Amino acid sequence: MSISPAPRKPVTLYVCGVTPYESGHMGHAFTFSMFDVLVRFLEANGQRVKYVQNITDVDDPLFERARRDGVDWRELAGRETQVHIRDMKVLGWRQPDVMPRVSDEIKQILAAASKLHSLGFAYRTNALYFDVSKYRGYGRLSHLTRRSMLRKLRHEDLLGVVGPEAKQDPLDFALWRSSRPDEPAWPSKFGDGRPGWHIECTAMAMHYLGEQIDIHGGGRDLQFSHHESERAQSESLTGKKPFARAWVHTGLVRYEGHKMSKSRGNLVKVSQALQRAPAAAVRLYLVSHRYGRDWTFEWKGLTRSARFIERMRKFLADDARFAHDGPRLEPGRRLMAEFNAALADDLDTPRAVRVLRAAVRQGDAPAVRAMQEVLLGSAALS
Numbered sequence: 001m002s003i004s005p006a007p008r009k010p011v012t013l014y015v016c017g018v019t020p021y022e023s024g025h026m027g028h029a030f031t032f033s034m035f036d037v038l039v040r041f042l043e044a045n046g047q048r049v050k051y052v053q054n055i056t057d058v059d060d061p062l063f064e065r066a067r068r069d070g071v072d073w074r075e076l077a078g079r080e081t082q083v084h085i086r087d088m089k090v091l092g093w094r095q096p097d098v099m100p101r102v103s104d105e106i107k108q109i110l111a112a113a114s115k116l117h118s119l120g121f122a123y124r125t126n127a128l129y130f131d132v133s134k135y136r137g138y139g140r141l142s143h144l145t146r147r148s149m150l151r152k153l154r155h156e157d158l159l160g161v162v163g164p165e166a167k168q169d170p171l172d173f174a175l176w177r178s179s180r181p182d183e184p185a186w187p188s189k190f191g192d193g194r195p196g197w198h199i200e201c202t203a204m205a206m207h208y209l210g211e212q213i214d215i216h217g218g219g220r221d222l223q224f225s226h227h228e229s230e231r232a233q234s235e236s237l238t239g240k241k242p243f244a245r246a247w248v249h250t251g252l253v254r255y256e257g258h259k260m261s262k263s264r265g266n267l268v269k270v271s272q273a274l275q276r277a278p279a280a281a282v283r284l285y286l287v288s289h290r291y292g293r294d295w296t297f298e299w300k301g302l303t304r305s306a307r308f309i310e311r312m313r314k315f316l317a318d319d320a321r322f323a324h325d326g327p328r329l330e331p332g333r334r335l336m337a338e339f340n341a342a343l344a345d346d347l348d349t350p351r352a353v354r355v356l357r358a359a360v361r362q363g364d365a366p367a368v369r370a371m372q373e374v375l376l377g378s379a380a381l382s
C-alpha cells in the first residue's frame with residue numbers, strides 16, 4: 001500500500017465489518033484500530049476520507065448462533081453490533097462515515113444480483129449462482145490455484161452441492177438463495193429468500209462509494225473466498241477494472257499458540273483487556289504490530305504498553321500544568337517528519353510508535369499530542 005495524498009477528492013475506503021454474533025475480541029479490535037490509524041493519518045495530512053464499514057447481519061454464522069441459543073437473529077445482531085461500536089469507541093476510533101446493515105440494503109443487493117443475471121454472469125438452479133468461469137482471473141487476488149481454493153472451501157464447509165439442480169462448479173457461489181423457516185426472507189423475482197454473503201459487500205461498497213474504490217480492507221481470512229468473489233462479481237457488474245485500487249488485509253491474532261477464533265474458543269475480549277489496562281494501552285499494544293502480519297497476544301505485552309502510557313500521561317499532565325504561561329510550541333519538525341515517514345511507508349505503525357516514545361523522552365509535548373491523536377485516537381490514557 002503506498003499512500004500519496006490528493007486533497008481535492010476524498011479517498012474511498014470500504015472495510016468489511018463484523019458479523020454480529022461474537023463481537024469485541026482482539027482480532028476485530030486489531031483490524032479496526034489499524035484502519036483507524038490509516039484514516040487518522042490521512043486526515044491529519046489534509047486528505048479527506050470517506051469510510052464505509054458494514055455490519056453483516058444477514059449471514060449463516062449469525063443465524064446458526066441464533067438457532068443454537070434460541071434467540072431471535074435480530075436481537076442477537078442488535079446486541080453484538082452495540083458491543084462492537086462500544087468497544088471501538090472506547091478504543092478511540094473515529095467512527096466510519098456510514099455503517100450500513102445488510103438487512104437495510106436488500107434493495108441494492110438484489111439489484112446487483114439481478115443485473116449480474118441479466119448480463120449472463122449468473123445462472124439459476126436451486127439458487128442464483130455466480131458463474132466463476134465467466135470471470136478471468138478468479139484466484140489471482142489471493143494467489144491460489146484452483147486446487148487450493150477447493151481445499152479451502154472444503155475446510156470452511158462452503159463447497160456445497162454440485163449438480164444439475166445446484167452449482168455447476170464447486171467454485172460458483174450463491175448471489176441469492178432461499179431461506180430456512182427461521183431465517184429472514186425478502187421477496188424477489190428469484191423467489192423469496194436472502195442474499196449470499198459476497199454480493200452484500202459489492203452492493204454496499206458501490207452504493208456508498210461508487211463503482212471503483214480506492215482501498216478495500218478486512219482481515220486476511222476474508223481474502224479468499226470473500227474478497228476474491230467480491231472482486232469477480234464487482235468487475236463483471238461494471239466492466240471496470242480494478243474494483244479496488246488496493247486490497248489491504250490485516251494479519252490474524254493468535255493466543256496460546258492458535259489463531260484466535262470463535263470455533264476454538266480462545267478469544268480475548270476487548271472488555272477483558274480493559275479490565276487490566278487503560279484503553280490507550282490496549283490500543284497502543286495493538287498498533288505496535290505490523291498490520292499485515294500475524295502476531296500473538298500476550299498479557300505481558302499489554303502490561304509493557306500500559307507502563308509507557310502511564311509515563312506518557314504523567315508527562316502530558318506535567319506539561320499542561322507548567323506550560324500555560326509560555327507560548328505554545330510547535331511539534332518538533334524532525335520528529336514529525338520521522339513519524340509521518342514511518343506511516344507513509346506502508347503504515348509502519350511499530351516504527352511510528354518508536355518515534356512517539358522518542359518524543360516523550362525528548363520532552364516534546366506538542367509532538368506527543370499530534371502522534372497520540374493519530375496512533376491512539378481518542379482512547380483514554382487512564
Ligand SMILES: [Zn+2]
Pocket residue numbers: 015016017201226
Ligand atoms: Zn465484506
